[in-house]
Amino acid sequence: MANIWKSSLSARFKQRRFTATVESVRLYGCAAWTVTSKLAKELDGCYTRLLRSMRNVHWKQHMTNKELYGDLPKLSDKIRERQTRFAGHFYRNKTEPVSQLVHWIPKHGKRKQGRPALTYIDMLKQDTGLETTDMTTAMQDRKIWRAITVRGHHST
Incomplete structure (x- = not known):
């Protein structure tokens, strides 16, 4: 990939290649992960380093992450959106046993003893800002759930 990143190809082509290869590998199966804040920070850090490599920006150049990312969302935000969309999709699909899980x-x-491990339902509550009963109601209506997943958090 270094040959492509250092080439004179257009930035748009490089970004599309990056999304198709690097992102797809990093996000494979992420809909079923339970992502802690520590893991999200590690994933975002790795993604930022990969973006810097793709854009040929050395860390000593002091480019802010906002400038580096441009219109790209953080990896943890993409994961969060995929997870909530996945949960809603499978909840509505009553023919599959996973809808009950x-x-x-x-x-x-x-x-x-100690801090409890983050469960999948805990993560969904955290990501949507909804309690289980409200989440169940929202998941039943695809349009409402889609609005929640795109927005990231439910506004009360």
Whole structure:
């Protein structure tokens, strides 16, 4: 890829190549991940380094991330959107057993001492700003759920 990034090809072509190759590999299966804030920070940092490489911007050039990203969203934002869209899609698809698992909360056993692990439903609550009952209602209507996923957070 370094040959392409250092070539005289147009910036638009390089960005499209970057999206098609690097992004697709980094985001493979992300809809089912549980992303903690630490993991999101690591993923965004790696993505920023890859963008700098693609755009031939050395870190010593002190380009801000806002300038570097331009109109591209952060990787963690793309992951969040894919996860919420995925959850809504499978919740509405009642013919698949996974539709019942989107809101599954274990009711047996105990959580380990300390900070509890982030579950999928916890992550959806955090990303949408909705409680489980409100989330269920929103997921049933594709247009409402789509508006929530695109916006990133539900406004109250």
